[in-house]
Amino acid sequence: MRLSNFYLFTKKENPSDAYLASHKLMVRSGMIKQVATGIYSWLPMGLMVLNKIKEVVVEHHVKSNINEMLMPTIQSADIWKKSGRFNDYGKEMLKIKDRHNNDLLYGPTNEEMITDIISDDLKSYKDLPKLLFHVQWKFRDEVRPRFGIMRCREFLMKDAYSFDLDYDSAFFAYCKMFGLYMKIFKTLGLKVIPVRAESGPIGGALSHEFILESNEGESDIYYDNRLLNISIDQVNLDNKAEIKEYYEAVTNLYSCTSDKHEELNFNKNVPKDNQKLSKGIEVGHIFYFGTKYSELLNANFTNNNGKEALIHSGSYGIGISRLVGAIIEANYDEKGIIWPKEVSPFQLGLINVRNDNQVSLNFCESYYNNNASNFKILYDDRNARIGEKLNNMDLLGIPVQIIVGEKNLVNQNLEIKDRKTGKVNLVNIEKLQSYLSDNYEF
Amino acid sequence: MRLSNFYLFTKKENPSDAYLASHKLMVRSGMIKQVATGIYSWLPMGLMVLNKIKEVVVEHHVKSNINEMLMPTIQSADIWKKSGRFNDYGKEMLKIKDRHNNDLLYGPTNEEMITDIISDDLKSYKDLPKLLFHVQWKFRDEVRPRFGIMRCREFLMKDAYSFDLDYDSAFFAYCKMFGLYMKIFKTLGLKVIPVRAESGPIGGALSHEFILESNEGESDIYYDNRLLNISIDQVNLDNKAEIKEYYEAVTNLYSCTSDKHEELNFNKNVPKDNQKLSKGIEVGHIFYFGTKYSELLNANFTNNNGKEALIHSGSYGIGISRLVGAIIEANYDEKGIIWPKEVSPFQLGLINVRNDNQVSLNFCESYYNNNASNFKILYDDRNARIGEKLNNMDLLGIPVQIIVGEKNLVNQNLEIKDRKTGKVNLVNIEKLQSYLSDNYEF
Numbered sequence: 001m002r003l004s005n006f007y008l009f010t011k012k013e014n015p016s017d018a019y020l021a022s023h024k025l026m027v028r029s030g031m032i033k034q035v036a037t038g039i040y041s042w043l044p045m046g047l048m049v050l051n052k053i054k055e056v057v058v059e060h061h062v063k064s065n066i067n068e069m070l071m072p073t074i075q076s077a078d079i080w081k082k083s084g085r086f087n088d089y090g091k092e093m094l095k096i097k098d099r100h101n102n103d104l105l106y107g108p109t110n111e112e113m114i115t116d117i118i119s120d121d122l123k124s125y126k127d128l129p130k131l132l133f134h135v136q137w138k139f140r141d142e143v144r145p146r147f148g149i150m151r152c153r154e155f156l157m158k159d160a161y162s163f164d165l166d167y168d169s170a171f172f173a174y175c176k177m178f179g180l181y182m183k184i185f186k187t188l189g190l191k192v193i194p195v196r197a198e199s200g201p202i203g204g205a206l207s208h209e210f211i212l213e214s215n216e217g218e219s220d221i222y223y224d225n226r227l228l229n230i231s232i233d234q235v236n237l238d239n240k241a242e243i244k245e246y247y248e249a250v251t252n253l254y255s256c257t258s259d260k261h262e263e264l265n266f267n268k269n270v271p272k273d274n275q276k277l278s279k280g281i282e283v284g285h286i287f288y289f290g291t292k293y294s295e296l297l298n299a300n301f302t303n304n305n306g307k308e309a310l311i312h313s314g315s316y317g318i319g320i321s322r323l324v325g326a327i328i329e330a331n332y333d334e335k336g337i338i339w340p341k342e343v344s345p346f347q348l349g350l351i352n353v354r355n356d357n358q359v360s361l362n363f364c365e366s367y368y369n370n371n372a373s374n375f376k377i378l379y380d381d382r383n384a385r386i387g388e389k390l391n392n393m394d395l396l397g398i399p400v401q402i403i404v405g406e407k408n409l410v411n412q413n414l415e416i417k418d419r420k421t422g423k424v425n426l427v428n429i430e431k432l433q434s435y436l437s438d439n440y441e442f
Numbered sequence: 443m444r445l446s447n448f449y450l451f452t453k454k455e456n457p458s459d460a461y462l463a464s465h466k467l468m469v470r471s472g473m474i475k476q477v478a479t480g481i482y483s484w485l486p487m488g489l490m491v492l493n494k495i496k497e498v499v500v501e502h503h504v505k506s507n508i509n510e511m512l513m514p515t516i517q518s519a520d521i522w523k524k525s526g527r528f529n530d531y532g533k534e535m536l537k538i539k540d541r542h543n544n545d546l547l548y549g550p551t552n553e554e555m556i557t558d559i560i561s562d563d564l565k566s567y568k569d570l571p572k573l574l575f576h577v578q579w580k581f582r583d584e585v586r587p588r589f590g591i592m593r594c595r596e597f598l599m600k601d602a603y604s605f606d607l608d609y610d611s612a613f614f615a616y617c618k619m620f621g622l623y624m625k626i627f628k629t630l631g632l633k634v635i636p637v638r639a640e641s642g643p644i645g646g647a648l649s650h651e652f653i654l655e656s657n658e659g660e661s662d663i664y665y666d667n668r669l670l671n672i673s674i675d676q677v678n679l680d681n682k683a684e685i686k687e688y689y690e691a692v693t694n695l696y697s698c699t700s701d702k703h704e705e706l707n708f709n710k711n712v713p714k715d716n717q718k719l720s721k722g723i724e725v726g727h728i729f730y731f732g733t734k735y736s737e738l739l740n741a742n743f744t745n746n747n748g749k750e751a752l753i754h755s756g757s758y759g760i761g762i763s764r765l766v767g768a769i770i771e772a773n774y775d776e777k778g779i780i781w782p783k784e785v786s787p788f789q790l791g792l793i794n795v796r797n798d799n800q801v802s803l804n805f806c807e808s809y810y811n812n813n814a815s816n817f818k819i820l821y822d823d824r825n826a827r828i829g830e831k832l833n834n835m836d837l838l839g840i841p842v843q844i845i846v847g848e849k850n851l852v853n854q855n856l857e858i859k860d861r862k863t864g865k866v867n868l869v870n871i872e873k874l875q876s877y878l879s880d881n882y883e884f
Contacts, residue, residue, distance in 0.1 A: 007509040007574055009563040033559055036518035036546065041559055044509040044574075067449040067486040072596045073515055073579055074536075074548070076478035091541045094516075096548075099533045099583045104478065106516070106538075106548075117475055117483055121451040132449055132486075137515055137579070141541045154514045 003380045007044045010392055022328035023148030025337050029395050038145025038153035048345035053323050054135055057158050060184045064237050066131040071113050073137050077103030079112040083296045092140045106139035111293050111315055114161045119299035129169050133160035149325050156321040162314045170312035172240050174288045175247040177316040181210055181284050182232040189340035195221050196256040199287055210284035214329040217279035222266055223255035225276040281326040288314040337397030338420050346378040349398040353405035355383045360404045400440055445822045449486050452834055464770035465590030467779050471837050480587025480595035490787035495765050496577055499600050502626045506679050508573040513555050515579055519545030521554040525738045534582045548581035553735050553757055556603045561741035571611055575602035591767050598763040604756045612754035614682050616730045617689040619758040623652055623726050624674040631782035637663050638698040641729055652726035656771040659721035664708055665697035667718040723768040730756040779839030780862050788820040791840040795847035797825045802846045842882055
């Protein structure tokens with residue numbers, strides 16, 4: 001992408017209402033723009049990251065044989081009245097009257113709707129188990145929206161739902177989703193801690209949160225850091241024994257939110273050296289709630305003895321838009337964002353030191369146009385001062401920068417800057433490709 | 443995809459409220475389910491088609507250097523009060539009060555919001571021209587939603603917006619989008635007629651609708667059928683001269699909606715043999731509205747004489763969800779849907795005549811598992827009667843079916859059924875790949 005052809009307007013000033021680094025940096029780097037209190041537009045640079053994260057999450061679900069569907073944003077109040085949550089949910093639910101004075105609402109979550117849908121289709125034990133997911137905008141009318149897209153009102157969430165014959169089968173679905181989440185966060189290049197958690201308004205007996213460690217995080221967590229040594233990489237999510245073994249290995253170690261924390265148990269079960277107190281941001285939450293919604297919304301099936309039984313369910317959420325902010329909280333410095341290469345909107349930033357220099361201009365144009373390796377390049381082709389170009393590229397956080405000037409070109413060299421370390425290496429043009437492969441797996 | 447692992451529940455009965463074929467067929471083939479009046483969930487089979495169409499539309503825009511962004515579904519009423527449309531839009535606008543009693547609305551379109559966004563960024567003539575688009579859910583509170591997803595309340599739309607220095611530049615953007623739309627509909631395998639149209643509530647002087655011909659269509663159109671001979675294929679959308687020449691060649695021929703129709707001109711300008719009266723479904727609509735919104739929302743820029751001037755704009759919509767229904771209206775028979783291969787959710791349907799036959803079972807399993815050519819296959823691996831499998835596959839509308847039975851396998855043959863013609867050919871296993879390439883360009 002040529003910067004001259006990209007809708008990108010970076011800002012020098014921080015937004016006056018911003019406290020978190022991610023909020024400041026997303027506005028300054030032209031990723032988002034607030035259009036109403038707690039409601040944001042995603043500008044091209046922001047949307048690229050959002051889509052990238054969404055793509056990783058969707059691909060992992062599809063690969064695990066979880067069917068993608070899409071429920072609407074607007075829901076009828078009827079099903080929420082049946083479940084009792086139309087009144088219980090409180091003022092965070094955005095309630096709406098349509099032109100015929102019917103009660104609607106903007107979905108804050110989808111347990112009621114999905115249960116209503118599957119109760120029409122899943123009639124026999126032969127139809128179970130089923131796992132479904134969707135990625136859709138949700139709305140929660142926060143009393144005081146803040147922290148940019150981290151605690152906003154309209155946000156993008158992936159929510160999955162499992163439907164099973166009985167507890168054993170449902171527990172396997174829960175373990176599978178637990179493992180899938182760990183694989184997803186690994187693919188996104190993130191260090192995420194699974195912790196036992198309260199179920200809150202969703203309800204149910206079993207619940208875990210997934211916390212991305214960050215100094216500015218709003219959640220306090222306590223865990224046994226030996227759980228970091230248990231790898232998900234080789235676990236086959238469709239193998240019941242393997243996934244349960246993984247789940248038990250992880251969850252047998254102490255790990256929980258402050259709500260669930262018991263100091264006595266922590267000290268008894270975790271050696272001092274392994275005790276970790278930390279802060280982080282919730283980026284995922286999974287629930288097993290058994291037959292709660294099936295009972296309220298009549299989701300029955302006929303079992304293999306010909307008898308009616310209630311479907312067992314769970315729900316599994318990842319905050320897609322929230323992840324964008326959370327990833328920045330864990331990856332920035334005083335100059336700007338430092339994208340992990342897994343989610344970066346571009347792989348390479350290409351900077352021409354002087355646009356009026358024919359030698360460097362020719363090199364940049366031909367490198368960008370030929371781009372034999374098909375890298376995703378952001379090419380700053382603007383006629384701007386080099387200082388501004390360098391600062392801007394640092395702010396945007398693309399992992400690798402190629403800085404092209406005549407002085408180095410004469411010796412067949414380019415400056416390659418690593419955004420994270422700030423280190424600049426002179427690399428011979430002939431060796432550029434192998435340098436990028438060796439150092440960045442490009 | 444194995445049918446045994448796919449959330450697909452086809453129905454034998456038509457929905458009682460359905461009049462249009464597309465509505466009946468989408469419900470019966472398990473693509474959608476109504477969850478509130480005029481509000482639908484997209485089940486996995488439906489979402490695959492919706493996503494496919496979205497993908498084609500997005501790719502074409504990106505390839506034409508139009509930047510993708512994403513505006514939220516919920517908007518502040520403030521900008522609509524500025525433009526005067528908060529009251530003018532009528533009861534189709536879904537108005538909302540949040541917990542602090544602020545006026546919000548569910549966006550039915552985005553002229554106000556995009557103009558508000560760009561007015562912050564586009565300050566100089568050097569920042570223009572710009573073209574942006576997004577694909578987002580919209581809501582129009584129809585008084586009587588009907589025809590399934592063709593006239594529903596929550597629907598998916600692609601809307602693009604152009605921002606230019608002056609009329610000449612804006613007119614080129616309009617011509618470019620006109621040509622882009624013709625390329626998109628061609629890629630989707632659709633015969634779409636561009637017609638001159640009224641601007642309606644969007645306003646502006648210049649407007650075209652894009653009509654997919656269909657006997658049950660709600661729009662009457664009149665056109666000179668010589669416009670079907672003008673091809674968009676070789677036109678370079680970034681070449682001003684080429685795209686204007688194309689636009690003028692097409693729009694010099696008579697073509698309009700019934701609102702704009704003048705019988706006298708039609709007869710005077712179009713030879714009898716070329717006069718075409720037809721019905722169709724609106725699937726796209728483009729508008730040039732000049733400085734209308736720039737004036738109301740203060741979108742100025744400094745021109746190259748240092749003077750303030752108003753930005754010229756246009757908007758360009760394609761009904762993504764509506765296209766799913768429109769395509770079915772143009773492609774079905776009494777047995778079910780007949781997907782054009784460009785939008786079909788699967789390329790091949792694989793049917794085992796008898797699941798209890800080891801020979802046919804082995805072939806199907808190995809063909810599906812190996813799938814050397816990486817086709818998208820829907821494999822009916824259910825233990826169901828062959829009649830039910832055949833009817834079901836016809837209903838689903840996948841263009842090519844491979845029917846596998848022992849009798850033919852003994853002679854190394856498979857039955858290949860073309861869904862559109864209904865013709866069945868015996869094809870030797872060795873020649874299957876070349877048969878598919880030759881006949882379906884797979």
